[in-house]
Amino acid sequence: MSTSQSARFESLSGTLDVLSDEGFRLFFPLAALHAALWPFLWAVIYGFNLPLATEIPPGLWHVHELIIGSFGAALIGFITTAVPEWTDTPRLRGRALFVFAGLWGFPRIAGLVGLESLGPIAAVCDLAWLALLVAYLVQISLGKQSTRLIGFVFWIASLFLAEAVTRYAFLDIANRMELAQRASHLAGFIFLGILGIALARITVPVTNLVLDRTQETSPFRPHPGRMNLAPGLVAVLIGAEVLGLSQQTTGYLFIAAGAAFMDRVAEAFIGKEIVRAEILALAGSSAFAGIGLILIGATHLGAPIPELAGLHVALMGGLGLGVLTVFAIAGLRHTGQALGLVRQTRAAMLFLLAAMVVRVLPEIWPTDLLSSPPYALVSLLWAAAFLLWVKVYWPFIRDRSTFQHDGC
Structure with a gap:
């Protein structure tokens, strides 16, 4: 091995060592890159097809890969970073994180080109990392004799079941198309439930830090009724969907869950500090999740709005902005940076909302200028949002000197 090759190997080895020190360092960049590149390939390069897909519609691959792929990696990074901090337990690092990365990464190979022959192995891998996340949370809960993580256990176990049903449907998609679509959409709603309990945990310390940088006081006290109302109502509507209740019944439940997310927006009214990007982003995530659910409810009640429009508002605007906000805030706090989003990070959030x-605008309010969604532009704006985050945060994510574990 030459000197230059040896130097490159040592540099790569050092980078991997840093990335495997804490979950967010490895999985947030993976999630961002997957979220940026996969939709672009699907919409722009592949022309809404996948090179090797023969039976499973590319649209189903699209939903699955964004939810289980992009948002799934974000979930792994969030849980393996936040839970040790919340419970004062040793964090997963090194080999354990690479096991999660391998289990998550292999199915993404199949999803990248629609390689259906790898479907059974990919299914086992996706179900395995979800099961390991549940086991990890249960182990800590039992060890600490605490119920603080029960909400996450419930929602990730629910995601496991939705993924199991989706993969089962994929095995005979010709006869189980409707089941695959319903299970994939339920997985998206489950992620909104996870978003609800995550925002309840994140908003309080971030708001208090904005109000008092010294952290000597905690002037912000959220209303207890808001903590679990939104995810609770999302759970109710998921139950109604699973039981096959009427469109009218589920319509009202979607509106109720959306209203609960909108109610969370009230927590942003903290005085002049409401203009801080961190506060607006957290509130915006709740707002768009709520608006999307309300639009879906209106569709169920007969409004002439495609259900996909509401679904994209909730998942792209609500969940997408929530994920990007977590990336931005945790990326600062867990690398010892001061709270405060730079101009490029704020631009990334605007790109995401523009996407x-x-x-959705052409579906809700079509015009001659924009009669149908310009998918190439959508994918470019969406990709720009996550790639811009990577550009800003990668230098100190991979920097060993940023090992600061005081957290968020």
Whole structure:
């Protein structure tokens, strides 16, 4: 091995060592890159097809890969970073994180090109990392004799079941198309439930830090009724969907869950500090999740709005902005940086919201200028949002000197 090759190997080895020190360092960049590149390949390069897909519709691959792929990696990074901090337990690092990365990464190979022959192995891998996350949370809960993580156990176990049903449907998609679509959409709603309990945990310390940088006081006290109302109502509507209740019944439940997310927006009214990007982003995540659910409810009640429009508002605007906000805030706090989003990070959030608006506006309010969604532009704006985050945060994510574990 030459000197230059040896130097490159040592540099790569050092980078991997840093990335495997804490979950967010490895999985947030993986999630961002997957979220940026996969939709672009699907919409722009592949022309809404997948090179090797023969039976499973590319649209189902699209939903599955964004939810289980992009948002799934974000979930792994969030849980393996936040839970040790919340419970004062040793964090997963090194080999354990690479096991999660391998189990998550192999199915993404199949999803990248629609390689259906790898479906059974990919299914086992996706179900395995979800099961390991549940086991990890249960182990800590039992060890600490605490119920603080029960909400996450419930929602991730629910995601496991939704993924199991989706993969089962994929095995005979010709006869189980409707089941695959319903299970994939339920997985998206489950992620909104996870978003609800995550925002309840994140908003309080971030708001208090904005109000008092010294952290000597905690002036912000959320209303207890808001903590679990939104995810609770999402659970109710998921139950109604699973039981096959009427469109009218589920319509009202979607509106109720959306209203609960909108109620969370009230927590942003903290005085002049409401203009801080961190506060607006957290509130915006709740707002778009709520608006999307309300639009879906209106569709169920007969409004002439495609259900996909509401679904994209909730998942692209609500969940997407929530994920990007977690990336931005945790990326600062867990690398010892001061709280405060730079201009490029704020621009990334605006790109993401622009992608959502351009995607859904022609379906809600079609015009001669924009009669259908310009999918190439949507994918470019969406990709720009996550790639810009990577550009800003990668230098100190991979920097060993940023090992600061005081957290968020």
